[in-house]
Amino acid sequence: MTGDAIKAAVERPPGDQSFEELPDAPPRQRLKLSWAGKISVGIIVFWVLMALTGSFIAPYHEAEFIEEDLQGNYYLDPSFLPPSAQTWLGTDYLGRDIFSRVLWGARTTLGIAFAATLLAYLIGITLGITAAVAGGWTDMVLSRLDDAILSIPTIMLALIIIAAFGSSIPLLIVLAGLVYAAGIFRIARALGQDIMVQDFVEAARARGEGLWWIITREILPNAVMPIATDFGLRLIFIILFISTLSFLGLGVQPPTADWGSMVRENLQGLGNGFSGGAIASLAPAAAIGSLTIAINLIVDDVSAHAGGSLAKKMI
Amino acid sequence: MSALLEVRDLWVSASKDDGTTQPIVKGVNFEVKPSEVVALIGESGSGKTTIALSALAFTKPGLEFTGGEVTLQGSDVLTMPRQEQRKLRGQRVAYLAQSAAATFNPAIKIGEQVTESSVLHGILTQEEADRRAESLYRALELPDPERLGRRYPHQVSGGQLQRLMAAMALCGKPDLLVLDEPTTALDVTTQIEVLKAIKEVIREEGSAAIYVTHDLAVVAQIADHIVVLYNGAIQEQGPADQIINRPTHPYTRRLMAAVRPPPAAGEDAEADTSGQQSIPALEAKNISAGYRIASGGKPLALVLKDINVAVKRGQVVGMIGESGCGKSTLARVFAGLLPAMGGEIALDGQTLAPSLKERSREELRKVQIVFQMADTALNPRQRVGDIVGRPAQFYLGLKGAAKRKRVAELLQMVELPAEFAYRYPQELSGGQKQRVNLARALAADPEVLLCDEVTSALDTIVGANIIELLKSLRRDLQVSFVFISHDLSTVASFADEIVVLYAGRVVEQGPVNQVLSPPYHPYTRLLITSVPELRVGWLEDSMTTREAAAGIARAVEISAIGCPFSRRCPLSIEGTCDSELPPIRTPSPGHQIACHRSLGEI
Numbered sequence: 001m002t003g004d005a006i007k008a009a010v011e012r013p014p015g016d017q018s019f020e021e022l023p024d025a026p027p028r029q030r031l032k033l034s035w036a037g038k039i040s041v042g043i044i045v046f047w048v049l050m051a052l053t054g055s056f057i058a059p060y061h062e063a064e065f066i067e068e069d070l071q072g073n074y075y076l077d078p079s080f081l082p083p084s085a086q087t088w089l090g091t092d093y094l095g096r097d098i099f100s101r102v103l104w105g106a107r108t109t110l111g112i113a114f115a116a117t118l119l120a121y122l123i124g125i126t127l128g129i130t131a132a133v134a135g136g137w138t139d140m141v142l143s144r145l146d147d148a149i150l151s152i153p154t155i156m157l158a159l160i161i162i163a164a165f166g167s168s169i170p171l172l173i174v175l176a177g178l179v180y181a182a183g184i185f186r187i188a189r190a191l192g193q194d195i196m197v198q199d200f201v202e203a204a205r206a207r208g209e210g211l212w213w214i215i216t217r218e219i220l221p222n223a224v225m226p227i228a229t230d231f232g233l234r235l236i237f238i239i240l241f242i243s244t245l246s247f248l249g250l251g252v253q254p255p256t257a258d259w260g261s262m263v264r265e266n267l268q269g270l271g272n273g274f275s276g277g278a279i280a281s282l283a284p285a286a287a288i289g290s291l292t293i294a295i296n297l298i299v300d301d302v303s304a305h306a307g308g309s310l311a312k313k314m315i
Numbered sequence: 316m317s318a319l320l321e322v323r324d325l326w327v328s329a330s331k332d333d334g335t336t337q338p339i340v341k342g343v344n345f346e347v348k349p350s351e352v353v354a355l356i357g358e359s360g361s362g363k364t365t366i367a368l369s370a371l372a373f374t375k376p377g378l379e380f381t382g383g384e385v386t387l388q389g390s391d392v393l394t395m396p397r398q399e400q401r402k403l404r405g406q407r408v409a410y411l412a413q414s415a416a417a418t419f420n421p422a423i424k425i426g427e428q429v430t431e432s433s434v435l436h437g438i439l440t441q442e443e444a445d446r447r448a449e450s451l452y453r454a455l456e457l458p459d460p461e462r463l464g465r466r467y468p469h470q471v472s473g474g475q476l477q478r479l480m481a482a483m484a485l486c487g488k489p490d491l492l493v494l495d496e497p498t499t500a501l502d503v504t505t506q507i508e509v510l511k512a513i514k515e516v517i518r519e520e521g522s523a524a525i526y527v528t529h530d531l532a533v534v535a536q537i538a539d540h541i542v543v544l545y546n547g548a549i550q551e552q553g554p555a556d557q558i559i560n561r562p563t564h565p566y567t568r569r570l571m572a573a574v575r576p577p578p579a580a581g582e583d584a585e586a587d588t589s590g591q592q593s594i595p596a597l598e599a600k601n602i603s604a605g606y607r608i609a610s611g612g613k614p615l616a617l618v619l620k621d622i623n624v625a626v627k628r629g630q631v632v633g634m635i636g637e638s639g640c641g642k643s644t645l646a647r648v649f650a651g652l653l654p655a656m657g658g659e660i661a662l663d664g665q666t667l668a669p670s671l672k673e674r675s676r677e678e679l680r681k682v683q684i685v686f687q688m689a690d691t692a693l694n695p696r697q698r699v700g701d702i703v704g705r706p707a708q709f710y711l712g713l714k715g716a717a718k719r720k721r722v723a724e725l726l727q728m729v730e731l732p733a734e735f736a737y738r739y740p741q742e743l744s745g746g747q748k749q750r751v752n753l754a755r756a757l758a759a760d761p762e763v764l765l766c767d768e769v770t771s772a773l774d775t776i777v778g779a780n781i782i783e784l785l786k787s788l789r790r791d792l793q794v795s796f797v798f799i800s801h802d803l804s805t806v807a808s809f810a811d812e813i814v815v816l817y818a819g820r821v822v823e824q825g826p827v828n829q830v831l832s833p834p835y836h837p838y839t840r841l842l843i844t845s846v847p848e849l850r851v852g853w854l855e856d857s858m859t860t861r862e863a864a865a866g867i868a869r870a871v872e873i874s875a876i877g878c879p880f881s882r883r884c885p886l887s888i889e890g891t892c893d894s895e896l897p898p899i900r901t902p903s904p905g906h907q908i909a910c911h912r913s914l915g916e917i
Contacts, residue, residue, distance in 0.1 A: 199692035203755070206650045207706060208671060208679040221696035 037301040040294035047291050051110040054103030062104035063255035065095045080269045080277025092266050092280045096255075102283050105257040109288075112173055112258070113239045119177030120184055120234065125227060127181070128188025129215055132196055143189070149182040155244065162250045172251060176238045184227065184234070191223045229303050232295035239288060259284040318346035319388060319523050320370055320491055326382035327365050327374060327547075339378060340365055341547045347491065347540075350521045354534040354555070356570070357544035358774045359745065366544070367493045367527045369393070371408050372400045387491065405432040409484035413496040415476040418483075419468040425479060426464020433487035444486060451482040454519060455512045474505035478512050485520060492517065492524040498533060502637045502801050503845040510536055510847075511854060529774045531570055532847035535559050536854040543567050556851050571849065573779040594664040595625035596795040597649065597682065597763045601658035604648045618644045619819045622658070626763060631789065631796040633810030633827070635803055635842065641819040642799045643687070646765045649797065650684045663762075680710040683756035687768040689748035693740040699726075699751050700736030706758040725754040729784060746777035750784070757788070763795045770805055782809055803842050807831060812905075815839050818879035825906030834915075836908045837884045878911065886912050 033041065060066070066078045070086050078095030081087055089098035127146075131139040149157075158175055165171055195201060201218050209218075243260020245251030252258040254265075262284035269277025325343045328336035340362045347353045355363040368374060369385050372392040384391045392403055404410075409432075412418050419428060429451075430444035439447060445464065452460035455478040468476060477497060484492055497513065498506040514537050517524055528534055534541055534555070541558040543551045543566065551564035562568050605617040618641045626632045634642045647653040649660060651671030660667045662681060668674050683706075686692035693702055700722050707713045707721045723733040729750040740748055749769060756764055766785070770778035782805060789796065800806050806813060807827060814824040815836060823836035830839060847853060878884070881892035888911055897909045908914070 199686040199688060200694040202652060203684070203686060203692055206652055206671065206679075206684050207709060207759075208674070208676055209709070217697070218694055222694070 033298070033301050036297045040297040043290050043294040044298070047106055047110060047287070050103055050106040052107075054106045058097075058100035058103040060097040060100040062101050062257040063096070064100070066091050066097055067095075080272060080280060082275040083279065089283050090277060090279050092262070093269060093277070098262075098280050098283050101257040101262060102259070102287055105259045105262060105284060106287070108169075108252055108256055108258040109239060109242075109260065110291075112169060112176070112242055112252070113235050115173045116176035116180070116238045116242075117231065117235045119173060120180035120238070121227070121231075123177060123181035124184025125188045125220075125223065128185040129192040129219055129223065131185070132189045132192025133211065133215055133219070139189075142185070146182050146185045149179070154179045154241065155248075158241075158245055158250065159248075162245070167245075167250055167253055169252065172242060172245065176241055179241070180234055180238060187227055187230075188223060191226060192219055195219050195222050229299055232292065232299045235295060236288075236292040239292070259288050263288070317348075319349045319351075320347040320525075321386045322346065322366070322369065322383070323386070324383035325366065325369055325385060326380070327362070327369065327378055328381045329378050336379075336381065338381070339547050340369075342383070343544075343547075343549055345540075345542050345549065345552060347523050347525060349490075349523055350518075351539045352517060352524045352526055352537055353540045353542060354526045354528065354538035355542050355544060356528060356531060356534055358529055358776055360546070361544040362547040363527045363529075363544050364495055367495060367525050368410075370491060370493055370525060371404050371410060373404070402436065405489075406436045406438060406487055407489055408491045408493060409487065409489040411480055411484045411492065411494045411497050413499060415480040416468075416473065418480055419476060421468050423467075424464065425466050425468060425471070428468075429464065429479060429483045429486055432483070436487060438487045447488075448482060448486055451485055451516070452479075454516045455479075455482055456508075457482075472505075474501060474509050477501065477505075477509045481509075481513050481516060485516060485522070488520070489522060492522050493527070494524055495527045496529070499528065499530065503803070503847075504637060504841065506533070507845050507847070507854070513537070514854065530847075531559070531775070532849045532853075535849055535851050536847060543570070559849060559851055570776065573776040595661070596628045596630075596663060597626040597797070598661040598664075599624045599645070599649070599658065600661065602645070602648055602655050602660070603657040604644060604653055604655045606653075617656075617819065619648065619655075622816075622819075622821055624814055624821070624824070626795045626797055627811075628762075628795055629789070629793045630812065631798055631810045633806030633813045634797060634799040634816060635801065635806050635813060636816035637801060637842075640816040642801075642816055643767050644819075645816070646684060646767045646797065646799055649763075649765055650682060651679075652684075676710060680706075680759045681762040682765065683759050683761035683763070684765040685752055685756045685767065685769055688772055689745065689752040690740075690772075692752050693748060693755075695740055697739075698736065699738050699740070699743075702740070702751060703736070703754045703758050706755060710759045721758065725758050728757060728788065729754045744777075745773055746780060749773060749777075749781055753781075753784070753788075757792070757794075761794060763797065765797045765799070767799045768801070769798075771800065771802065778805070785809060802846075804846055815842070820879050821907075821909065822880060823906075823908045825903075829903055829906040834902055834908065836880075836910055837886050837912075838880045841883075878909070886910075886916065888912070 055062075066075065066081070066087060068074050069084075075081070075095070078091055079093050081091040081095070083090045087097045087099065089102070092098055092101065127142055131142040157179065161175055162171070196219065201214060204214050204218050239260060242251050242258065243264065246258060246261030247264040252261055254261075263281045266277065266280035266284075269280045270282070272278060322343055322345050325340055326338060327340035328338045330336050343362075343366055345353065355367055357363045365374065365378065369380070370387070370392070372385070372395060374380065380393050383393075385393050387403070387407065392400065395403065419425070426445065426448060429448045430439070430441065433439045433447075434441050434444050448464055449460050452463050457463055457475055457478055463471075463479075468479075471479065481497070494513070498509050501509060510533065526534065526537055538555045541552060541555050542549055543558065543564065545566050550566045551558065551562065558567060559571075562571060599622050602619055602622040603617065604619040622645060624632065624634075624645075634645065636642055644653060648655045648669075651660075651667070651669065651674055654669035660669070662678060667678055671679060700719070703725050704713075704718045704722045707718055707725075711721075713721050719736075722736050726733050726735055731747060731750050731754070735743070735747070735751075740751070743751065753769070769785075770781050773781060785796070785798075786809065788794065796810075798806060798810055810827055812824065812826055813830040815822050815830065815838060817838050823830055823839050831843065835843070877893040877895060878887075878897045881887045884892065887893070891911050895911070897911045900908045900910060900914055902908065902914050
């Protein structure tokens with residue numbers, strides 16, 4: 001090969017556009033939902049609407065006892081009534097309208113669970129990324145604290161704290177948020193460490209960027225998506241956690257309706273069959289189930305979308 | 316002679332989300348005869364790997380066979396039942412992937428992995444397979460064949476791992492071997508060693524092979540028959556000798572032109588001597604650096620020792636050496652990412668603080684680093700406009716419309732359309748990403764650009780285009796470059812001066828013409844003779860003539876005493892080279908060679 005040949009190769013005439021570099025990156029594709037995903041979006045939108053408006057459109061108040069039927073006759077025993085035109089889903093063990101309580105419960109359950117999950121992510125990601133970026137002693141202290149929280153049985157921790165402060169909804173949110181932040185901290189720290197060693201972070205450091213820019217612009221946008229893929233799972237754990245506390249009498253205090261405690265308090269009706277109160281615990285259970293499954297189906301679609309573009313890169 | 320593998324009118328399509336399909340492979344015909352090596356050559360995206368994988372009746376996810384047939388010894392592998400296809404893979408057709416490091420499971424011993432598939436398929440018993448593996452290790456010239464199988468993958472070098480992968484593929488005595496760029500990721504010196512081993516073992520075993528690569532020079536060494544691909548279709552095919560020496564198709568010629576030329580002196584006519592006397596733009600004085608700093612302040616692993624390099628204004632200094640020699644570390648020391656342990660860095664004659672934290676923003680602006688892997692150097696969550704615009708804002712305070720205008724200028728400078736500002740990095744091809752990577756460094760309006768292996772991860776043609784771009788930037792902007800590469804011919808085509816690094820020391824430096832012409836440092840000679848030439852038979856010639864043949868495949872050791880190269884050097888003097896630092900010899904002004912041998916001897 002002579003020098004002339006190389007020159008000829010690099011100094012092609014400008015008009016010579018043949019044999020251009022082949023594109024290997026297709027245009028980015030928008031997220032497309034599967035039919036299950038679309039239904040899921042509908043379900044979530046429905047429950048969020050109910051959480052916002054349920055207390056206004058419900059036929060009864062969450063604490064109201066059904067004492068008489070539509071004709072004005074008093075019930076001998078209003079508990080575990082079968083579905084009727086008056087009480088669409090029947091009544092619970094104390095004779096309260098299940099349909100109304102499910103609608104009221106949407107506000108309590110979704111409110112607490114979303115607030116607590118968001119709080120958990122906020123704390124977990126902030127501290128996790130801080131630990132990853134700062135390293136050294138900061139990392140050591142934060143990680144050991146995290147280990148300590150993870151090592152205490154959550155129910156025990158909750159018992160002590162509720163015993164000390166008394167149960168209230170804000171306390172439940174903070175408690176669930178803190179307990180579940182510990183797990184998120186782990187993931188966020190590992191992801192942060194992974195991203196820290198990427199060349200684009202090194203490029204930002206070489207440019208002389210401050211820590212704030214590196215964390216908020218370079219690391220966080222790349223960490224949030226992978227962490228958020230288990231949002232659905234954590235939300236469910238938190239609903240279950242609150243329900244467990246409610247069952248022990250430490251969670252949402254009666255007569256406030258909350259799906260988890262409704263399942264628990266109406267368990268005895270389950271053996272009576274559909275005419276005698278099974279719906280009282282199945283209805284809130286179905287509400288929890290539909291919400292969690294819907295969230296997970298959407299998460300599936302989102303990660304499949306990310307995976308799909310990954311697969312395309314390999315072609 | 317009937318063909319072993321016949322590919323007839325093969326079509327492979329990618330299905331898109333909107334239900335339509337896009338053909339990736341468009342009606343390809345070729346055949347592989349028994350014990351013949353057929354090379355598929357083309358750029359990335361040309362469909363060469365897809366075609367090679369069709370011999371295993373396999374497609375990557377998202378692709379499907381839409382037409383044609385692939386027959387292996389008379390039976391169509393595409394329409395075979397799944398069970399049959401399973402038997403085919405690993406038994407009759409074996410696949411050798413590009414990255415051995417990614418292929419081996421780090422938790423399982425080598426021997427077990429090499430023999431796994433042939434034992435699993437019931438071709439050999441475990442004992443037979445172990446014996447066969449051992450004989451293959453011997454044939455592939457691997458060290459310590461008796462005990463090699465009991466080691467773990469991390470206990471052998473990259474080149475050895477690559478050869479072990481060949482052993483893995485050959486263990487079950489396949490009829491056909493599919494090799495997918497098996498030497499692309501390796502250093503030149505390691506590449507030769509692997510190429511030679513693979514070639515010999517294929518000849519001994521008499522197996523046929525499909526060799527996928529973008530490197531024509533490599534193909535010339537190993538193939539009997541060459542198939543040139545572009546955009547999923549065959550441009551030209553024929554015997555290796557004919558394609559290499561008398562290519563007819565314009566695309567083949569274009570590929571040939573982009574191939575690494577053998578490094579030679581006398582090409583560099585534009586060497587600029589006007590800047591000789593002035594203060595260097597960037598200078599390293601007695602730099603030592605290392606990693607893992609112990610509490611006492613001494614590095615546990617010293618990577619660079621007593622480096623003196625000066626980059627003159629508007630000039631290009633090429634840094635060259637095998638991986639692990641400290642080239643990238645030097646770039647990091649220049650940029651302040653890794654503070655030097657000793658010595659100092661001067662910018663325009665002014666001493667720079669070792670750590671970037673203590674450098675002023677203006678000092679940081681003047682030295683910009685371009686990272687090797689554009690894939691990871693660009694934040695996937697930022698648009699090109701933000702990536703390129705940030706340095707302009709950070710260093711020069713540009714905002715709003717001024718910043719957008721600057722981004723458009725920069726994109727134009729690197730020959731990308733202005734609309735690319737709205738794209739994300741994953742929407743760009745490899746070469747385009749590298750251009751954005753460059754544009755980001757240029758956005759700071761730097762005086763010195765540190766280019767770390769900027770073309771190594773790219774195809775020949777794409778890489779040649781990037782070099783061409785760098786040349787025009789250098790002409791237009793009067794920027795100085797530190798150009799780091801393990802590829803001597805790329806450096807030779809671009810640099811004014813070359814610094815040869817070995818084990819963290821400078822063994823030779825000087826103007827390109829003088830470094831690339833005798834007298835050579837023995838290590839420089841090894842590097843030069845290791846670059847494959849674009850002619851059939853070069854490999855054999857070089858193996859017989861290379862005096863350094865005995866020295867290849869030895870691990871680089873960073874020793875405090877003696878000449879670092881003494882253990883691999885064919886001219887090593889017992890008792891001198893391994894105990895005393897070599898003197899610096901100057902055959903001509905500006906040209907330095909560190910060697911105990913006199914200039915006449917080398």
